[in-house]
Amino acid sequence: MSQRKKTKIVATLGPATSSKEVLKGMLDEGxxxxxxxxxxxxxDxxxxRxxxxRELNDEYGYTASILADLQGPKLRVGVMKEEVVVNPGDEIVFATGERFEGTKERVYMTYKNFPQDAKPGERILLDDGKLIFEVVSSDLKSEVTAKVIQGGPLKSKKGVNLPNTNISQPALTEKDIKDAIFAISQEVDWIALSFVRHAEDLIELQDLINKHxxxxxxxIAKIEKPEAIENIDKIVSQCDGIMVARGDLGVEIPAADVPLVQKQLVLRAKKARIPVIIATQMMETMISSLTPTRAEVNDVANSVMDGADAVMLSGETSVGKYPVQVIRQMASILTSVEDSPLIQVPQLPPHIRTNRYITKSICxxxxxxxxxxxxxxxxxxxNSGYTAFQISAWRPSCHILVFTSNKRILTRLSLLWGVRAFYYDRFVSTDETIEDVNKMACEKGYLEEGDMLVSLAAMPIQEKxxxxxxxxxEITSCSF
Incomplete structure (x- = not known):
């Protein structure tokens, strides 16, 4: 049943998913x-991993996809000397340059250009917004003085968010370039870029991929900055999918704004006919519990109702105690809601006459x-996967069976809603090919006698x- 769900599950790898048995269990559950x-x-x-x-794909006929998620310009504080608690009204200096152990008065900041970028009155959020500071002044060289607005324990290596600051650091850091080149060498199926702010961030990554x-x-553009929401039209035109990364997004913008922003982003992706992933804290309690909360079940269900192609698990599968069970629970929620007539998808026919207008129209x-x-x-x-993207975006109520001789896109298509991809490399006459395809669909249990099937093809078929x-x-017989 889990293999028949249409909404896809993205699972993060980590210490909890280090064995082949666990990975196979996760694939079996969906x-x-x-x-x-x-x-x-x-x-290494x-x-x-x-x-x-890939061995499991070959051995058991799965088509699991691999998504490399680059860190992006994640800002952090350094290591603290001892336990530090800051209180409202306290002043603290954020210093760049050589690393040092932090105290209540001074803390190291990994972001070198912070003193040049920070302006008085701007907010500094630490540890997912648990601590809030306001910039008082900057020496424009290596130190920024800030006042504590919301206090609490200041812990080592915690993430920093600067929601009002115009950051001059590029979206692709040196670490990201190194990681991306490694991911490209591994022939991953998708690459996600964190903290995208402008379309240029994506063009830079595209150039790197083309070079290597x-x-x-x-x-995939990860949307987690206010600038990304403002520039969403240009970003969508330069990426192949988006991720609503609600963790940092909910720190960078008020948490109360995230639900509506999520809906707007899903709708924008659907209009562009590119896949959209909803991420962060979907089944968080299942890191240590065998059952999700009612609110989490509702959240996953609502993401599907919004029209998401995929939902993502982070800590639940990377470090959680129950990586296989959480997939089972999530798959069960997805299958229970994804065929609901309450789900509305923009059904606008293609109207811009591009060179692919005929294909779009047919899909x-x-x-x-x-x-x-x-x-x-x-x-x-x-051969390119283009028709799969198009049909998936219009959300037909049936399965989308994609046959390809291109092994590279076989796994890539696993991210798309409703798509099942199969390897097929016999390109003969249209009649024979469609008969082959029908036979495979019957064997896999997607078709039975009396079922109707819509087949799309490029004629002449050999030209691809x-x-x-x-x-x-109409399937008259399933015994070929």
């Missing part, structure tokens, strides 16, 4: 994409026709061109 968090990644360990996942890979690797009508005739599946042959043909078939 994990579709494995995320490598490069904030905490050892290259990552290589080993990727090897395991012969193949395109699609990019749009295929999704609508499948709903009208109650088809059990839409099948398509693809753009989809230009739509055909409806």
């Amino acid at each position: 994990a579709n994409v494995f995320r490598i968090n490069f904030s905490h990644a050892d290259y 360990d990552v290589s080993e 990727i090897k395991m996942i 890979s012969e193949h395109k690797i699609p990019i 749009y009508h295929a999704a609508n026709m499948a709903n009208e005739i109650d088809a059990k599946a839409i099948s398509t042959l693809t 061109g753009m989809v230009n043909t739509l055909r409806v078939t």
Whole structure:
């Protein structure tokens, strides 16, 4: 049943998912994409984990995808000398330059340009917003003096958010460039960029991928800064998917604004027909508990109702006690809500006559026709995966079966809502190919006698061109 759900599950790798048995258990329960968090990644360990996942794909017929998630310009304070508690009204100096152990009066800041960027009156948030400071002054060289607005324990290496500051640090740090080159060498399926602010951040990563890979690797823009929300149209035009990264987003903007921003971002991604992942604290209590809270169940369900392609687990699978059980729980929530008529997806037909207008139009009508005739599946042959992205975005009520001879996109498509990808490399006549595809769909249990199937193909089939043909078939027999 977990393999039949349409909403995809992204699971973060970590110490809790270091064995092949656990990874297989997660795949069996419905994990579709494995995320490598490069904030905490050892290259040898990552290589080993990727090897395991690919072996499991080959051995058991899975098509699990691998997502490399770059850390981005994550700002942190340094190590503290002893336990430090700051109180409202206290003044503290954030200093760059050489590292030192922090005290109640001075604390090290990893962000070198902070004194040049910080302006009096701007906020400094620490430890996911638990501590709040206000910039009093800066010497513009190495020190910023700040006043405590909301106090508490100031702990070592905690993350810093600067919601009002215009940060001059690039989205791709030196560490990210090194990590991205390593991820490209591992031929990952997707690369996510953290703290995207402008479309230029994505172009920089695209250039890096082009320089180090012969193949395109699609990019996911993580939306976690106020600037990203302001620049969302330009960002969407330069990425292949977005992630609503609610952790840092809920610190950078008021937490109460996040639910509506989530809905707006999902809608924006759907209009652009690119996948969208909802991330952070989805089943947080399952890090240490066997059952999620009612609020968490509601949150996962609502993300699906909003129209998300995928929901993501972080600590729950990377360090949690129950990585397999949390996938099972999540899959059960997804299957219970994803076919609800309450889910509304923008059904705007393509109107801009680009060079792919015919393909877009056919995919749009295929999704609508499948709903009208109650088809059990839409099948398509693809070499680039483009038709899979298009059909998935229109959310037909049936399964989307994608057949491809391109092994690189076989796993990439595992992120897309409703898509099941199969390897197929016999490109003969249209009739024979469609018969082959129907046979495979029957064998996999997606079709039965009497079912209607919408088939898309590019004719002539051997040329592997753009989809230009739509055909409806009634399955008269499943015994080929």
